[in-house]
Amino acid sequence: xxxxxxxxxxxxxxLAMGLTSDFLKRLPVTNAMVYLAAGVVIGPMALNLFHFNxxxxxxxxxxxxxxxxxxxxxxxxxKMPVPVDMKRWRFSILLAVLGLAITVILVAGFGYYALxxxxxxxxxxxxxxxxxxxxxxxxxxxRHPGDRDRLRFGLTCEAGINDGTAYxxxxxxxxxxxxxxxxxxxxxLGVDLLWATVGGVAIGVVAGTLVGWGVxxxxxxxxxxxxxxxxxxLGLIGFVYGVSLLVDxxxxxxxxxxxxxxxxxxxxxLGRVSERFRLTDGSLQFKEQLERLSVVVLILIIGxxxxxxxxxxxxxxxxAFLFLVARPAGVIISALGTRTPARHRRxxxxxxxxxxxxxxxxxxAIQSGLPEDLALELxxxxxxxxxxxxxxxxxSVRPALLHYAGRADAVRPPKQRAAASPAQPPE
Numbered sequence: 386x387x388x389x390x391x392x393x394x395x396x397x398x399x400l401a402m403g404l405t406s407d408f409l410k411r412l413p414v415t416n417a418m419v420y421l422a423a424g425v426v427i428g429p430m431a432l433n434l435f436h437f438n439x440x441x442x443x444x445x446x447x448x449x450x451x452x453x454x455x456x457x458x459x460x461x462x463x464k465m466p467v468p469v470d471m472k473r474w475r476f477s478i479l480l481a482v483l484g485l486a487i488t489v490i491l492v493a494g495f496g497y498y499a500l501x502x503x504x505x506x507x508x509x510x511x512x513x514x515x516x517x518x519x520x521x522x523x524x525x526x527x528r529h530p531g532d533r534d535r536l537r538f539g540l541t542c543e544a545g546i547n548d549g550t551a552y553x554x555x556x557x558x559x560x561x562x563x564x565x566x567x568x569x570x571x572x573x574l575g576v577d578l579l580w581a582t583v584g585g586v587a588i589g590v591v592a593g594t595l596v597g598w599g600v601x602x603x604x605x606x607x608x609x610x611x612x613x614x615x616x617x618x619l620g621l622i623g624f625v626y627g628v629s630l631l632v633d634x635x636x637x638x639x640x641x642x643x644x645x646x647x648x649x650x651x652x653x654x655l656g657r658v659s660e661r662f663r664l665t666d667g668s669l670q671f672k673e674q675l676e677r678l679s680v681v682v683l684i685l686i687i688g689x690x691x692x693x694x695x696x697x698x699x700x701x702x703x704x705a706f707l708f709l710v711a712r713p714a715g716v717i718i719s720a721l722g723t724r725t726p727a728r729h730r731r732x733x734x735x736x737x738x739x740x741x742x743x744x745x746x747x748x749x750a751i752q753s754g755l756p757e758d759l760a761l762e763l764x765x766x767x768x769x770x771x772x773x774x775x776x777x778x779x780x781s782v783r784p785a786l787l788h789y790a791g792r793a794d795a796v797r798p799p800k801q802r803a804a805a806s807p808a809q810p811p812e
Contacts, residue, residue: 390434395681398423415779416677417684417740421772424688437689439744439764440751446686447748450741453679454548455640457519457741459622460672461545462644465538468652469645476725477542480733484715485547488515488737489554491711492703499706500699500766505561506759512554513747513767514707518740518774519544536729536789540736548742549585549638553578555746564754576633585635589642592625596643597650618672621647683741684775690768700769707770708777712737732789736782739774743767 402409402416409419427434439446471478489511496507517540556577560567567573596617603610625643629636713734720730747767751760 394423394427394685398681398685399678413780413783415775415782417680417775418779420681420684421688421775424685425691426688427685428689429692430688435689437686439690439748439768440757440760443748443751443760447745447752449679449683450745450748453676453683453741454519454637454745455622455626456672456676456679458545458548458637458641459618459644460676461519461541462641463618463648463672464541465545465645465648468649473538474542476720476723476729477539478546479719479723480539480543480716481546481550484543484719485515485550485554487715487718488707488711489551491714492707495703495706495711500703502762503562503759505558505563506763508561509555509558509750509755510703510763510766512551512558513743513750513763514703514739514770515554515711516547516551516739516742516746517544518738518742519548536732539725539729540733543733545641546638549635549641550582551742551746552581552635552637555750559750559753559755562755562759564750580633581635582638584632585629585638586642588629588632588634589625589639589644590646592621592628592639593643593646593648594650596621597647597654601651601654615672680741683744687744687768687772687775690764691772695765695769697765697769700766701773703766704770704773707739708735708737708774728789732785735785736778738778739771743771 398420402419409416424435426432429436437446489508491511492514493504493507493511496502496510497504500507500510502510519541553573556565557567557573559565560573600612600617603612621643622640625639626636628634629639716730716734716737725733744767747763750763755763
C-alpha cells in the first residue's frame, strides 16, 4: 500500500472514530474491533488492497510492538492507585506468576499433544499466549489513578507484571529449540529467570524513585520552574529500558516498576507540598494518546495479515482451549487461599485479553532465528487467537461489566449503596 493511502486510511479512521465516539459507546463493540474490521476489509480477506507479511517484516513489527508495550506498561504503572502491599497486590501477583505458569503448561500441553508441535515450540506457544495484554484491555483496566475498583486494579496489575514474567518462558523455549544458550540450565535459572526478574524490578524502582525525588527537589527550590512532564516520562522509559537491556535485566518489569515508583514517590511527597507540584497527570494523558494512535496502526496490520484459510480448526480450537480452560484454570488455582470475591474471580477468568505483547514475543522469537516452518505455524496460531480475543472479549466486555457493577452494588451495605455513584459503562 502506498504511503499516501496509509495516511488516508489512518487519518480517515481517526476522524470517523472521533466524530462517532458517542454513538460507538452505545454499541457492543470496542475501538479495537473497529480497527480490526477496517484492516480485514482492506486486507486479503476482502478487498486485498493491503497485505502485511509478519515473517518478512518481523524486525519492523518487533520494534513497533516493543514501543507500544513499553508505553502501555508505563501508563498502567502510573495509574496504580495504592501503595504496594501484599494485601492489595497478592492476587494480581499470583495471577502474573502462578497463573501464567499454569497457563503456559496447559497451552504447551495442548500444543504438544493436540497440535503435534515439538516440545520447544509448544512451550514457546505457551509463553506467547499466556500473558494478558496491557494494550487492548483498557475497558477492564484502571481508568485513572483514583480508580479504586478491585477488579480493574487486579487485571491492570496482572497485565503490567506478566509481560515481564513471560520472558523467562520464552528464553527457555528458545533454548530448547537451540536458539539460546541455557548453560546446562544454570544460565537460564540465574540470568533469564532470577536476575531478569529481580534486576528489572530493582532498576525500575531505583530509577523511578530518584526521578520522583529529583523533580520534587527542583520544584521545591523553584516553584515557578517549568518541567516537560511528557519528556521526563518518555526519557525515564528509554533510560530504564536501555539500562535493563545493557545488563540483561527484565526491561518490561523495569519500566512498569519505574512508573509505579515514580507515582508512589510523588504521592508521598505531595503530602508535604501543594498539588501543583504534580508531574505525572499531564504526562499520563499524553502517553495514553500515543498508545491509542499506535494501537490503530497495529490492529490494522493484524487485520491485513489474515487470509480466509487462516481460520483453521487448529487455531480456533487453541483459542477456545485458552479462553475456556487454560485461563480459568490459572485464575481459579491462583485464587486459592485468597479472599478474592467469587464475582471477581469469574470476571478475571474470562477477561484474559491477548494482544500486542504476544505479537512482540513472537517477532522476538523469529528474529532470534526461529525456523521458517515453525515461525509460520506460530504466526498463524497467534494471529487467530489475538483476533478472536479482540472480537470475543470486545463483544462481551460491556454487558459483563454492567452485570458486574450491578452485582457489586447489590452486595454493598445499604448506606454504601446509597452513597455509591451509578455504574457507568466502560469508555
